[in-house]
Amino acid sequence: MASNRPAPQAPYVPNDDDFGGYDQESWEEWNPTEESVRPVRGRHRVHKKSGGGLARSSTVLGVGVIAAVGAGGIATAQGGKPPVSISIPDLPGVGAVADSLPDAKSLPGVGSLMSDDADSADTVTHAAAPLTAAGVSTDDAEQGTTDAGEALRSRIMRQAENQQDQADEAVRTAAEQAAVKKAADEAAAQQKAAEEKAEAKAAAKKKKEEEARKAKAEAERLAKLAKSYVIPTSSYTLTSHFGDSGSMWSSGHHTGLDFAAPTGTPLKAVHTGTVKEAGWAGSYGYRTVLELEDGTEIWYCHQSSLNVSAGQKVSTGDVIGRVGATGNVTGPHLHLEVHTPDGTGIDPLGWLQGKGLNP
Known part of the structure:
Protein backbone atom coordinates (compact mmCIF):
# COMPACT_ATOMS: atom_id res chain seq x y z
CA MET A 1 0.00 0.00 0.00
CA ALA A 2 1.53 3.33 -1.12
CA SER A 3 1.94 6.16 1.33
CA ASN A 4 2.73 9.84 1.03
CA ARG A 5 4.57 9.92 4.34
CA PRO A 6 8.23 11.11 3.90
CA ALA A 7 10.87 8.59 4.82
CA PRO A 8 12.77 9.32 8.06
CA GLN A 9 16.24 10.72 7.78
CA ALA A 10 19.15 8.79 9.19
CA PRO A 11 20.76 10.22 12.32
CA TYR A 12 24.13 9.42 10.91
CA VAL A 13 25.84 12.10 8.81
CA PRO A 14 28.43 10.67 6.46
CA ASN A 15 31.60 12.53 5.53
CA ASP A 16 32.17 14.56 2.40
CA ASP A 17 34.03 11.81 0.57
CA ASP A 18 31.15 9.34 1.00
CA PHE A 19 28.57 11.65 -0.63
CA GLY A 20 30.37 13.35 -3.42
CA GLY A 21 32.23 16.07 -1.48
CA TYR A 22 29.18 17.77 0.03
CA ASP A 23 29.78 19.96 3.07
CA GLN A 24 29.16 17.75 6.09
CA GLU A 25 28.72 20.64 8.40
CA SER A 26 25.59 21.66 6.51
CA TRP A 27 23.80 18.46 7.73
CA GLU A 28 21.94 18.40 10.99
CA GLU A 29 20.79 15.51 13.14
CA TRP A 30 17.07 14.74 12.73
CA ASN A 31 14.95 13.03 15.28
CA PRO A 32 11.66 11.83 13.70
CA THR A 33 8.43 12.41 15.61
CA GLU A 34 4.76 11.72 14.80
CA GLU A 35 4.35 15.28 13.70
CA SER A 36 7.33 15.12 11.36
CA VAL A 37 6.11 11.89 9.64
CA ARG A 38 2.46 12.97 9.28
CA PRO A 39 1.27 12.35 5.69
CA VAL A 40 1.18 15.40 3.47
CA ARG A 41 -1.89 15.86 1.26
CA GLY A 42 -1.36 16.89 -2.35
CA ARG A 43 2.15 17.45 -3.63
CA HIS A 44 5.26 16.10 -1.87
CA ARG A 45 7.19 18.80 -0.13
CA VAL A 46 10.89 18.73 -0.95
CA HIS A 47 13.26 20.68 1.27
CA LYS A 48 16.54 21.68 -0.29
CA LYS A 49 19.57 22.96 1.52
CA SER A 50 21.11 26.15 0.33
CA GLY A 51 24.30 25.82 -1.61
CA GLY A 52 22.95 23.17 -4.16
CA GLY A 53 23.14 20.05 -1.94
CA LEU A 54 20.89 16.96 -2.28
CA ALA A 55 17.31 17.30 -1.06
CA ARG A 56 16.62 15.83 2.35
CA SER A 57 13.89 13.64 0.93
CA SER A 58 16.31 12.15 -1.60
CA THR A 59 18.76 11.40 1.18
CA VAL A 60 16.06 9.75 3.23
CA LEU A 61 14.98 7.65 0.20
CA GLY A 62 18.51 6.42 -0.32
CA VAL A 63 18.93 5.56 3.32
CA GLY A 64 15.57 3.75 3.28
CA VAL A 65 16.65 1.56 0.37
CA ILE A 66 19.91 0.70 2.14
CA ALA A 67 17.98 -0.12 5.30
CA ALA A 68 15.60 -2.39 3.41
CA VAL A 69 18.45 -4.24 1.80
CA GLY A 70 20.24 -4.57 5.09
CA ALA A 71 17.11 -5.94 6.73
CA GLY A 72 17.04 -8.94 4.41
CA GLY A 73 16.72 -7.96 0.77
CA ILE A 74 13.72 -7.24 -1.46
CA ALA A 75 10.54 -9.18 -0.58
CA THR A 76 9.33 -11.72 -3.08
CA ALA A 77 5.83 -11.41 -4.58
CA GLN A 78 3.21 -13.98 -3.86
CA GLY A 79 2.47 -16.35 -6.64
CA GLY A 80 5.57 -18.55 -6.80
CA LYS A 81 7.95 -16.23 -8.78
CA PRO A 82 11.64 -16.70 -7.82
CA PRO A 83 13.19 -13.83 -5.86
CA VAL A 84 15.54 -11.47 -7.66
CA SER A 85 18.79 -10.90 -5.81
CA ILE A 86 20.36 -7.48 -5.82
CA SER A 87 23.98 -6.98 -4.92
CA ILE A 88 25.11 -3.71 -3.44
CA PRO A 89 28.78 -2.83 -3.59
CA ASP A 90 30.50 -2.18 -0.34
CA LEU A 91 30.79 1.45 0.35
CA PRO A 92 32.89 2.95 3.12
CA GLY A 93 30.72 3.51 6.17
CA VAL A 94 27.55 1.79 4.83
CA GLY A 95 27.65 -1.01 7.37
CA ALA A 96 27.89 1.43 10.22
CA VAL A 97 25.00 3.40 8.81
CA ALA A 98 22.82 0.27 8.53
CA ASP A 99 23.63 -0.79 12.07
CA SER A 100 22.77 2.61 13.44
CA LEU A 101 19.34 2.73 11.72
CA PRO A 102 16.37 2.06 13.98
CA ASP A 103 13.91 -0.80 13.30
CA ALA A 104 11.40 0.29 10.63
CA LYS A 105 8.41 -0.86 12.68
CA SER A 106 9.57 1.20 15.65
CA LEU A 107 9.31 4.45 13.69
CA PRO A 108 6.17 6.49 14.45
CA GLY A 109 3.52 5.76 11.77
CA VAL A 110 5.68 3.34 9.78
CA GLY A 111 4.73 0.29 11.79
CA SER A 112 1.04 0.88 11.13
CA LEU A 113 1.69 1.24 7.40
CA MET A 114 3.53 -2.04 7.26
CA SER A 115 0.80 -3.69 9.26
CA ASP A 116 -1.85 -2.32 6.90
CA ASP A 117 0.06 -3.53 3.87
CA ALA A 118 0.42 -6.98 5.34
CA ASP A 119 -3.25 -7.15 6.22
CA SER A 120 -4.16 -6.01 2.72
CA ALA A 121 -1.95 -8.63 1.16
CA ASP A 122 -3.49 -11.31 3.35
CA THR A 123 -6.96 -10.09 2.44
CA VAL A 124 -6.22 -10.20 -1.28
CA THR A 125 -4.70 -13.64 -0.92
CA HIS A 126 -7.68 -15.00 0.94
CA ALA A 127 -10.16 -13.38 -1.48
CA ALA A 128 -8.44 -14.88 -4.50
CA ALA A 129 -7.92 -18.28 -2.94
CA PRO A 130 -11.21 -20.11 -3.91
CA LEU A 131 -10.73 -19.98 -7.70
CA THR A 132 -13.17 -22.88 -8.20
CA ALA A 133 -16.03 -20.66 -6.94
CA ALA A 134 -15.78 -18.24 -9.91
CA GLY A 135 -19.06 -17.89 -11.75
CA VAL A 136 -21.13 -19.30 -8.87
CA SER A 137 -24.30 -17.19 -8.61
CA THR A 138 -26.35 -16.53 -5.50
CA ASP A 139 -28.98 -19.04 -6.67
CA ASP A 140 -26.26 -21.67 -7.14
CA ALA A 141 -24.93 -20.98 -3.66
CA GLU A 142 -28.42 -21.28 -2.17
CA GLN A 143 -28.81 -24.66 -3.88
CA GLY A 144 -25.55 -25.82 -2.33
CA THR A 145 -23.41 -25.58 -5.49
CA THR A 146 -19.94 -24.13 -4.90
CA ASP A 147 -18.00 -25.55 -7.85
CA ALA A 148 -17.94 -23.33 -11.01
CA GLY A 149 -18.09 -26.32 -13.39
CA GLU A 150 -20.94 -27.88 -11.49
CA ALA A 151 -22.74 -24.51 -11.45
CA LEU A 152 -22.29 -24.16 -15.24
CA ARG A 153 -23.52 -27.72 -15.81
CA SER A 154 -26.51 -27.05 -13.55
CA ARG A 155 -27.38 -23.84 -15.44
CA ILE A 156 -27.09 -25.67 -18.79
CA MET A 157 -29.34 -28.46 -17.52
CA ARG A 158 -31.89 -25.94 -16.24
CA GLN A 159 -31.82 -24.11 -19.59
CA ALA A 160 -32.29 -27.42 -21.45
CA GLU A 161 -35.18 -28.32 -19.16
CA ASN A 162 -36.76 -24.91 -19.72
CA GLN A 163 -36.41 -25.31 -23.50
CA GLN A 164 -37.92 -28.80 -23.31
CA ASP A 165 -40.78 -27.46 -21.18
CA GLN A 166 -41.38 -24.70 -23.74
CA ALA A 167 -41.36 -27.26 -26.58
CA ASP A 168 -43.78 -29.51 -24.68
CA GLU A 169 -46.00 -26.51 -23.96
CA ALA A 170 -45.97 -25.56 -27.67
CA VAL A 171 -46.93 -29.13 -28.65
CA ARG A 172 -49.65 -29.21 -26.01
CA THR A 173 -50.98 -25.82 -27.14
CA ALA A 174 -50.98 -26.93 -30.78
CA ALA A 175 -52.84 -30.13 -29.84
CA GLU A 176 -55.41 -28.17 -27.87
CA GLN A 177 -55.90 -25.74 -30.76
CA ALA A 178 -56.27 -28.67 -33.19
CA ALA A 179 -58.82 -30.31 -30.90
CA VAL A 180 -60.76 -27.06 -30.59
CA LYS A 181 -60.71 -26.61 -34.38
CA LYS A 182 -61.82 -30.21 -34.94
CA ALA A 183 -64.65 -29.82 -32.44
CA ALA A 184 -65.68 -26.56 -34.10
CA ASP A 185 -65.62 -28.19 -37.55
CA GLU A 186 -67.66 -31.15 -36.30
CA ALA A 187 -70.16 -28.81 -34.65
CA ALA A 188 -70.41 -26.77 -37.85
CA ALA A 189 -70.90 -29.96 -39.90
CA GLN A 190 -73.59 -31.18 -37.52
CA GLN A 191 -75.25 -27.77 -37.61
CA LYS A 192 -75.17 -27.78 -41.40
CA ALA A 193 -76.55 -31.34 -41.55
CA ALA A 194 -79.33 -30.37 -39.15
CA GLU A 195 -80.14 -27.28 -41.22
CA GLU A 196 -80.16 -29.33 -44.44
CA LYS A 197 -82.38 -31.94 -42.80
CA ALA A 198 -84.72 -29.24 -41.56
CA GLU A 199 -84.76 -27.65 -45.01
CA ALA A 200 -85.48 -31.03 -46.64
CA LYS A 201 -88.23 -31.68 -44.14
CA ALA A 202 -89.68 -28.24 -44.72
CA ALA A 203 -89.46 -28.76 -48.50
CA ALA A 204 -91.18 -32.14 -48.22
CA LYS A 205 -93.86 -30.63 -46.03
CA LYS A 206 -94.29 -27.76 -48.46
CA LYS A 207 -94.49 -30.19 -51.38
CA LYS A 208 -97.02 -32.31 -49.57
CA GLU A 209 -99.06 -29.23 -48.73
CA GLU A 210 -98.82 -28.11 -52.35
CA GLU A 211 -99.97 -31.49 -53.57
CA ALA A 212 -102.83 -31.45 -51.07
CA ARG A 213 -103.74 -27.95 -52.21
CA LYS A 214 -103.72 -29.04 -55.87
CA ALA A 215 -105.74 -32.14 -55.06
CA LYS A 216 -108.26 -30.01 -53.21
CA ALA A 217 -108.43 -27.53 -56.07
CA GLU A 218 -108.92 -30.36 -58.55
CA ALA A 219 -111.63 -31.86 -56.42
CA GLU A 220 -113.35 -28.52 -56.23
CA ARG A 221 -113.01 -28.13 -59.98
CA LEU A 222 -114.40 -31.59 -60.62
CA ALA A 223 -117.23 -30.96 -58.18
CA LYS A 224 -118.06 -27.80 -60.02
CA LEU A 225 -117.88 -29.60 -63.36
CA ALA A 226 -119.97 -32.41 -61.97
CA LYS A 227 -122.66 -29.90 -61.34
CA SER A 228 -122.46 -28.76 -64.94
CA TYR A 229 -121.90 -32.24 -66.52
CA VAL A 230 -124.06 -35.35 -66.19
CA ILE A 231 -123.93 -39.00 -67.26
CA PRO A 232 -125.91 -39.34 -70.50
CA THR A 233 -128.33 -42.07 -69.24
CA SER A 234 -129.34 -44.14 -66.25
CA SER A 235 -130.05 -47.78 -65.39
CA TYR A 236 -127.27 -48.91 -67.71
Whole structure:
Protein backbone atom coordinates (compact mmCIF):
# COMPACT_ATOMS: atom_id res chain seq x y z
CA MET A 1 0.00 0.00 0.00
CA ALA A 2 1.53 3.33 -1.12
CA SER A 3 1.94 6.16 1.33
CA ASN A 4 2.73 9.84 1.03
CA ARG A 5 4.57 9.92 4.34
CA PRO A 6 8.23 11.11 3.90
CA ALA A 7 10.87 8.59 4.82
CA PRO A 8 12.77 9.32 8.06
CA GLN A 9 16.24 10.72 7.78
CA ALA A 10 19.15 8.79 9.19
CA PRO A 11 20.76 10.22 12.32
CA TYR A 12 24.13 9.42 10.91
CA VAL A 13 25.84 12.10 8.81
CA PRO A 14 28.43 10.67 6.46
CA ASN A 15 31.60 12.53 5.53
CA ASP A 16 32.17 14.56 2.40
CA ASP A 17 34.03 11.81 0.57
CA ASP A 18 31.15 9.34 1.00
CA PHE A 19 28.57 11.65 -0.63
CA GLY A 20 30.37 13.35 -3.42
CA GLY A 21 32.23 16.07 -1.48
CA TYR A 22 29.18 17.77 0.03
CA ASP A 23 29.78 19.96 3.07
CA GLN A 24 29.16 17.75 6.09
CA GLU A 25 28.72 20.64 8.40
CA SER A 26 25.59 21.66 6.51
CA TRP A 27 23.80 18.46 7.73
CA GLU A 28 21.94 18.40 10.99
CA GLU A 29 20.79 15.51 13.14
CA TRP A 30 17.07 14.74 12.73
CA ASN A 31 14.95 13.03 15.28
CA PRO A 32 11.66 11.83 13.70
CA THR A 33 8.43 12.41 15.61
CA GLU A 34 4.76 11.72 14.80
CA GLU A 35 4.35 15.28 13.70
CA SER A 36 7.33 15.12 11.36
CA VAL A 37 6.11 11.89 9.64
CA ARG A 38 2.46 12.97 9.28
CA PRO A 39 1.27 12.35 5.69
CA VAL A 40 1.18 15.40 3.47
CA ARG A 41 -1.89 15.86 1.26
CA GLY A 42 -1.36 16.89 -2.35
CA ARG A 43 2.15 17.45 -3.63
CA HIS A 44 5.26 16.10 -1.87
CA ARG A 45 7.19 18.80 -0.13
CA VAL A 46 10.89 18.73 -0.95
CA HIS A 47 13.26 20.68 1.27
CA LYS A 48 16.54 21.68 -0.29
CA LYS A 49 19.57 22.96 1.52
CA SER A 50 21.11 26.15 0.33
CA GLY A 51 24.30 25.82 -1.61
CA GLY A 52 22.95 23.17 -4.16
CA GLY A 53 23.14 20.05 -1.94
CA LEU A 54 20.89 16.96 -2.28
CA ALA A 55 17.31 17.30 -1.06
CA ARG A 56 16.62 15.83 2.35
CA SER A 57 13.89 13.64 0.93
CA SER A 58 16.31 12.15 -1.60
CA THR A 59 18.76 11.40 1.18
CA VAL A 60 16.06 9.75 3.23
CA LEU A 61 14.98 7.65 0.20
CA GLY A 62 18.51 6.42 -0.32
CA VAL A 63 18.93 5.56 3.32
CA GLY A 64 15.57 3.75 3.28
CA VAL A 65 16.65 1.56 0.37
CA ILE A 66 19.91 0.70 2.14
CA ALA A 67 17.98 -0.12 5.30
CA ALA A 68 15.60 -2.39 3.41
CA VAL A 69 18.45 -4.24 1.80
CA GLY A 70 20.24 -4.57 5.09
CA ALA A 71 17.11 -5.94 6.73
CA GLY A 72 17.04 -8.94 4.41
CA GLY A 73 16.72 -7.96 0.77
CA ILE A 74 13.72 -7.24 -1.46
CA ALA A 75 10.54 -9.18 -0.58
CA THR A 76 9.33 -11.72 -3.08
CA ALA A 77 5.83 -11.41 -4.58
CA GLN A 78 3.21 -13.98 -3.86
CA GLY A 79 2.47 -16.35 -6.64
CA GLY A 80 5.57 -18.55 -6.80
CA LYS A 81 7.95 -16.23 -8.78
CA PRO A 82 11.64 -16.70 -7.82
CA PRO A 83 13.19 -13.83 -5.86
CA VAL A 84 15.54 -11.47 -7.66
CA SER A 85 18.79 -10.90 -5.81
CA ILE A 86 20.36 -7.48 -5.82
CA SER A 87 23.98 -6.98 -4.92
CA ILE A 88 25.11 -3.71 -3.44
CA PRO A 89 28.78 -2.83 -3.59
CA ASP A 90 30.50 -2.18 -0.34
CA LEU A 91 30.79 1.45 0.35
CA PRO A 92 32.89 2.95 3.12
CA GLY A 93 30.72 3.51 6.17
CA VAL A 94 27.55 1.79 4.83
CA GLY A 95 27.65 -1.01 7.37
CA ALA A 96 27.89 1.43 10.22
CA VAL A 97 25.00 3.40 8.81
CA ALA A 98 22.82 0.27 8.53
CA ASP A 99 23.63 -0.79 12.07
CA SER A 100 22.77 2.61 13.44
CA LEU A 101 19.34 2.73 11.72
CA PRO A 102 16.37 2.06 13.98
CA ASP A 103 13.91 -0.80 13.30
CA ALA A 104 11.40 0.29 10.63
CA LYS A 105 8.41 -0.86 12.68
CA SER A 106 9.57 1.20 15.65
CA LEU A 107 9.31 4.45 13.69
CA PRO A 108 6.17 6.49 14.45
CA GLY A 109 3.52 5.76 11.77
CA VAL A 110 5.68 3.34 9.78
CA GLY A 111 4.73 0.29 11.79
CA SER A 112 1.04 0.88 11.13
CA LEU A 113 1.69 1.24 7.40
CA MET A 114 3.53 -2.04 7.26
CA SER A 115 0.80 -3.69 9.26
CA ASP A 116 -1.85 -2.32 6.90
CA ASP A 117 0.06 -3.53 3.87
CA ALA A 118 0.42 -6.98 5.34
CA ASP A 119 -3.25 -7.15 6.22
CA SER A 120 -4.16 -6.01 2.72
CA ALA A 121 -1.95 -8.63 1.16
CA ASP A 122 -3.49 -11.31 3.35
CA THR A 123 -6.96 -10.09 2.44
CA VAL A 124 -6.22 -10.20 -1.28
CA THR A 125 -4.70 -13.64 -0.92
CA HIS A 126 -7.68 -15.00 0.94
CA ALA A 127 -10.16 -13.38 -1.48
CA ALA A 128 -8.44 -14.88 -4.50
CA ALA A 129 -7.92 -18.28 -2.94
CA PRO A 130 -11.21 -20.11 -3.91
CA LEU A 131 -10.73 -19.98 -7.70
CA THR A 132 -13.17 -22.88 -8.20
CA ALA A 133 -16.03 -20.66 -6.94
CA ALA A 134 -15.78 -18.24 -9.91
CA GLY A 135 -19.06 -17.89 -11.75
CA VAL A 136 -21.13 -19.30 -8.87
CA SER A 137 -24.30 -17.19 -8.61
CA THR A 138 -26.35 -16.53 -5.50
CA ASP A 139 -28.98 -19.04 -6.67
CA ASP A 140 -26.26 -21.67 -7.14
CA ALA A 141 -24.93 -20.98 -3.66
CA GLU A 142 -28.42 -21.28 -2.17
CA GLN A 143 -28.81 -24.66 -3.88
CA GLY A 144 -25.55 -25.82 -2.33
CA THR A 145 -23.41 -25.58 -5.49
CA THR A 146 -19.94 -24.13 -4.90
CA ASP A 147 -18.00 -25.55 -7.85
CA ALA A 148 -17.94 -23.33 -11.01
CA GLY A 149 -18.09 -26.32 -13.39
CA GLU A 150 -20.94 -27.88 -11.49
CA ALA A 151 -22.74 -24.51 -11.45
CA LEU A 152 -22.29 -24.16 -15.24
CA ARG A 153 -23.52 -27.72 -15.81
CA SER A 154 -26.51 -27.05 -13.55
CA ARG A 155 -27.38 -23.84 -15.44
CA ILE A 156 -27.09 -25.67 -18.79
CA MET A 157 -29.34 -28.46 -17.52
CA ARG A 158 -31.89 -25.94 -16.24
CA GLN A 159 -31.82 -24.11 -19.59
CA ALA A 160 -32.29 -27.42 -21.45
CA GLU A 161 -35.18 -28.32 -19.16
CA ASN A 162 -36.76 -24.91 -19.72
CA GLN A 163 -36.41 -25.31 -23.50
CA GLN A 164 -37.92 -28.80 -23.31
CA ASP A 165 -40.78 -27.46 -21.18
CA GLN A 166 -41.38 -24.70 -23.74
CA ALA A 167 -41.36 -27.26 -26.58
CA ASP A 168 -43.78 -29.51 -24.68
CA GLU A 169 -46.00 -26.51 -23.96
CA ALA A 170 -45.97 -25.56 -27.67
CA VAL A 171 -46.93 -29.13 -28.65
CA ARG A 172 -49.65 -29.21 -26.01
CA THR A 173 -50.98 -25.82 -27.14
CA ALA A 174 -50.98 -26.93 -30.78
CA ALA A 175 -52.84 -30.13 -29.84
CA GLU A 176 -55.41 -28.17 -27.87
CA GLN A 177 -55.90 -25.74 -30.76
CA ALA A 178 -56.27 -28.67 -33.19
CA ALA A 179 -58.82 -30.31 -30.90
CA VAL A 180 -60.76 -27.06 -30.59
CA LYS A 181 -60.71 -26.61 -34.38
CA LYS A 182 -61.82 -30.21 -34.94
CA ALA A 183 -64.65 -29.82 -32.44
CA ALA A 184 -65.68 -26.56 -34.10
CA ASP A 185 -65.62 -28.19 -37.55
CA GLU A 186 -67.66 -31.15 -36.30
CA ALA A 187 -70.16 -28.81 -34.65
CA ALA A 188 -70.41 -26.77 -37.85
CA ALA A 189 -70.90 -29.96 -39.90
CA GLN A 190 -73.59 -31.18 -37.52
CA GLN A 191 -75.25 -27.77 -37.61
CA LYS A 192 -75.17 -27.78 -41.40
CA ALA A 193 -76.55 -31.34 -41.55
CA ALA A 194 -79.33 -30.37 -39.15
CA GLU A 195 -80.14 -27.28 -41.22
CA GLU A 196 -80.16 -29.33 -44.44
CA LYS A 197 -82.38 -31.94 -42.80
CA ALA A 198 -84.72 -29.24 -41.56
CA GLU A 199 -84.76 -27.65 -45.01
CA ALA A 200 -85.48 -31.03 -46.64
CA LYS A 201 -88.23 -31.68 -44.14
CA ALA A 202 -89.68 -28.24 -44.72
CA ALA A 203 -89.46 -28.76 -48.50
CA ALA A 204 -91.18 -32.14 -48.22
CA LYS A 205 -93.86 -30.63 -46.03
CA LYS A 206 -94.29 -27.76 -48.46
CA LYS A 207 -94.49 -30.19 -51.38
CA LYS A 208 -97.02 -32.31 -49.57
CA GLU A 209 -99.06 -29.23 -48.73
CA GLU A 210 -98.82 -28.11 -52.35
CA GLU A 211 -99.97 -31.49 -53.57
CA ALA A 212 -102.83 -31.45 -51.07
CA ARG A 213 -103.74 -27.95 -52.21
CA LYS A 214 -103.72 -29.04 -55.87
CA ALA A 215 -105.74 -32.14 -55.06
CA LYS A 216 -108.26 -30.01 -53.21
CA ALA A 217 -108.43 -27.53 -56.07
CA GLU A 218 -108.92 -30.36 -58.55
CA ALA A 219 -111.63 -31.86 -56.42
CA GLU A 220 -113.35 -28.52 -56.23
CA ARG A 221 -113.01 -28.13 -59.98
CA LEU A 222 -114.40 -31.59 -60.62
CA ALA A 223 -117.23 -30.96 -58.18
CA LYS A 224 -118.06 -27.80 -60.02
CA LEU A 225 -117.88 -29.60 -63.36
CA ALA A 226 -119.97 -32.41 -61.97
CA LYS A 227 -122.66 -29.90 -61.34
CA SER A 228 -122.46 -28.76 -64.94
CA TYR A 229 -121.90 -32.24 -66.52
CA VAL A 230 -124.06 -35.35 -66.19
CA ILE A 231 -123.93 -39.00 -67.26
CA PRO A 232 -125.91 -39.34 -70.50
CA THR A 233 -128.33 -42.07 -69.24
CA SER A 234 -129.34 -44.14 -66.25
CA SER A 235 -130.05 -47.78 -65.39
CA TYR A 236 -127.27 -48.91 -67.71
CA THR A 237 -124.40 -51.37 -67.95
CA LEU A 238 -121.12 -50.67 -69.72
CA THR A 239 -120.58 -53.43 -72.25
CA SER A 240 -117.97 -52.34 -74.85
CA HIS A 241 -115.15 -49.82 -74.31
CA PHE A 242 -113.19 -47.55 -76.58
CA GLY A 243 -110.50 -49.45 -78.53
CA ASP A 244 -111.92 -52.95 -78.15
CA SER A 245 -111.15 -55.05 -81.21
CA GLY A 246 -113.67 -57.22 -83.11
CA SER A 247 -115.00 -58.14 -86.54
CA MET A 248 -118.36 -56.58 -85.89
CA TRP A 249 -116.85 -53.10 -86.26
CA SER A 250 -115.86 -51.96 -89.71
CA SER A 251 -112.71 -50.25 -88.46
CA GLY A 252 -111.66 -53.42 -86.63
CA HIS A 253 -111.99 -51.79 -83.18
CA HIS A 254 -114.70 -50.11 -81.12
CA THR A 255 -114.77 -46.31 -81.48
CA GLY A 256 -117.01 -45.43 -78.49
CA LEU A 257 -118.50 -46.48 -75.17
CA ASP A 258 -121.68 -48.63 -75.03
CA PHE A 259 -124.32 -48.06 -72.28
CA ALA A 260 -126.72 -51.11 -72.49
CA ALA A 261 -130.17 -50.03 -71.24
CA PRO A 262 -133.83 -50.83 -71.93
CA THR A 263 -135.35 -49.27 -75.01
CA GLY A 264 -136.95 -45.92 -74.29
CA THR A 265 -134.55 -45.00 -71.43
CA PRO A 266 -134.14 -41.16 -71.57
CA LEU A 267 -130.88 -39.72 -73.00
CA LYS A 268 -129.70 -36.44 -71.47
CA ALA A 269 -127.44 -33.66 -72.70
CA VAL A 270 -124.11 -34.07 -70.84
CA HIS A 271 -123.51 -30.31 -70.96
CA THR A 272 -124.89 -27.09 -72.31
CA GLY A 273 -124.51 -26.81 -76.06
CA THR A 274 -126.15 -26.59 -79.48
CA VAL A 275 -127.63 -29.44 -81.49
CA LYS A 276 -125.51 -29.67 -84.64
CA GLU A 277 -127.26 -32.70 -86.21
CA ALA A 278 -130.35 -34.80 -85.40
CA GLY A 279 -131.48 -37.64 -87.82
CA TRP A 280 -130.63 -40.90 -89.51
CA ALA A 281 -126.89 -41.76 -89.84
CA GLY A 282 -126.68 -45.23 -91.50
CA SER A 283 -125.00 -47.84 -89.29
CA TYR A 284 -125.33 -45.39 -86.33
CA GLY A 285 -129.15 -45.46 -86.69
CA TYR A 286 -130.81 -42.33 -85.33
CA ARG A 287 -128.06 -40.02 -84.15
CA THR A 288 -127.90 -36.65 -82.37
CA VAL A 289 -124.67 -34.56 -82.52
CA LEU A 290 -124.39 -32.05 -79.62
CA GLU A 291 -121.66 -29.38 -80.02
CA LEU A 292 -120.37 -27.91 -76.74
CA GLU A 293 -119.06 -24.39 -76.21
CA ASP A 294 -115.41 -25.45 -76.61
CA GLY A 295 -116.11 -27.18 -79.97
CA THR A 296 -116.23 -30.75 -78.61
CA GLU A 297 -118.86 -32.98 -80.26
CA ILE A 298 -120.90 -35.62 -78.38
CA TRP A 299 -122.52 -38.32 -80.60
CA TYR A 300 -125.66 -40.13 -79.34
CA CYS A 301 -126.25 -43.19 -81.64
CA HIS A 302 -128.85 -46.03 -82.10
CA GLN A 303 -131.71 -43.94 -80.61
CA SER A 304 -135.26 -45.15 -80.81
CA SER A 305 -136.56 -41.56 -81.04
CA LEU A 306 -135.26 -37.94 -81.24
CA ASN A 307 -136.49 -35.12 -79.01
CA VAL A 308 -134.44 -32.18 -80.53
CA SER A 309 -133.61 -30.72 -83.92
CA ALA A 310 -130.56 -29.12 -85.47
CA GLY A 311 -129.72 -25.64 -84.20
CA GLN A 312 -131.56 -26.09 -80.93
CA LYS A 313 -129.89 -24.85 -77.66
CA VAL A 314 -129.94 -27.32 -74.79
CA SER A 315 -128.76 -27.22 -71.18
CA THR A 316 -127.12 -29.80 -68.98
CA GLY A 317 -129.56 -32.64 -68.20
CA ASP A 318 -132.11 -31.85 -70.94
CA VAL A 319 -133.62 -34.99 -72.56
CA ILE A 320 -132.58 -35.09 -76.20
CA GLY A 321 -133.76 -38.64 -77.16
CA ARG A 322 -134.26 -42.26 -76.01
CA VAL A 323 -132.34 -45.53 -75.98
CA GLY A 324 -133.00 -47.77 -79.03
CA ALA A 325 -131.57 -50.47 -81.30
CA THR A 326 -131.51 -48.75 -84.69
CA GLY A 327 -128.63 -49.20 -87.15
CA ASN A 328 -125.94 -51.88 -86.86
CA VAL A 329 -126.64 -53.28 -83.37
CA THR A 330 -127.15 -56.52 -81.47
CA GLY A 331 -129.46 -55.04 -78.84
CA PRO A 332 -130.76 -51.79 -77.36
CA HIS A 333 -127.95 -49.53 -76.06
CA LEU A 334 -126.49 -46.02 -76.32
CA HIS A 335 -123.33 -45.87 -78.42
CA LEU A 336 -121.58 -42.67 -77.17
CA GLU A 337 -118.64 -41.10 -79.04
CA VAL A 338 -116.60 -37.99 -78.17
CA HIS A 339 -114.71 -36.00 -80.87
CA THR A 340 -112.30 -33.10 -80.27
CA PRO A 341 -112.75 -29.83 -82.19
CA ASP A 342 -110.37 -31.14 -84.90
CA GLY A 343 -112.50 -34.29 -85.39
CA THR A 344 -110.29 -36.81 -83.55
CA GLY A 345 -112.19 -39.53 -81.62
CA ILE A 346 -111.12 -40.00 -77.97
CA ASP A 347 -112.11 -42.36 -75.15
CA PRO A 348 -115.55 -41.27 -73.81
CA LEU A 349 -114.91 -42.87 -70.40
CA GLY A 350 -111.74 -40.83 -69.81
CA TRP A 351 -113.43 -37.66 -71.03
CA LEU A 352 -116.38 -38.15 -68.64
CA GLN A 353 -114.00 -38.89 -65.76
CA GLY A 354 -112.12 -35.67 -66.60
CA LYS A 355 -115.41 -33.84 -66.04
CA GLY A 356 -115.77 -35.31 -62.55
CA LEU A 357 -118.10 -38.13 -63.60
CA ASN A 358 -117.59 -41.83 -62.88
CA PRO A 359 -119.86 -43.90 -65.13
